[in-house]
Amino acid sequence: MEELKNKIEELKNSLSKIESKEYKECFNSVTSILDIMNEKIEIWEDITGYEGLYQVSDLGNIKSLSKKVSNRNGVFVKKDKVLKKYQDKDGYNTVNLYKNKEKKLYKVYRIVATQLIPNPENKPTVNHINSIRSDDRKVNLEWN
Numbered sequence: 001m002e003e004l005k006n007k008i009e010e011l012k013n014s015l016s017k018i019e020s021k022e023y024k025e026c027f028n029s030v031t032s033i034l035d036i037m038n039e040k041i042e043i044w045e046d047i048t049g050y051e052g053l054y055q056v057s058d059l060g061n062i063k064s065l066s067k068k069v070s071n072r073n074g075v076f077v078k079k080d081k082v083l084k085k086y087q088d089k090d091g092y093n094t095v096n097l098y099k100n101k102e103k104k105l106y107k108v109y110r111i112v113a114t115q116l117i118p119n120p121e122n123k124p125t126v127n128h129i130n131s132i133r134s135d136d137r138k139v140n141l142e143w144n
Helices: 002-016 020-038 109-115
Strands: 044-046 054-057 062-063 067-071 074-078 093-099 103-108 127-128 141-143
Touching: 054 109, 093 109, 103 109, 109 127, 109 141
Parallel strands: none
Antiparallel strands: 044 054, 054 062, 067 074, 093 103, 127 141
């Protein structure tokens, strides 16, 4: 399995030398293979500023974490829940995150990139490699 992962990484690196149209087709094929290999196993990480409340995954999902909630009927536990994404008018996925009863709207790709993709050169924008704005997977995003 490790050898296959290494071969796929080599293939991904060589794809950067291929012309744009061919690159997109090859990129989609490689990421499909990676998805099958990983069997949709998601790696989750806390979202900065929302630690203990929300997490982001390398597959571009956002989830709220379990918490105790009380109401007039008593105390109960709300389980982890993957949040529903909403597309804005430009085709980007968005989610609302809540903290201290305040709601804030975020673009999912920005959360994925800022949390999971190093940006040592402090590049300001995030590029969707395959040009699909709703594809928020880590493997499809790069700082530009």
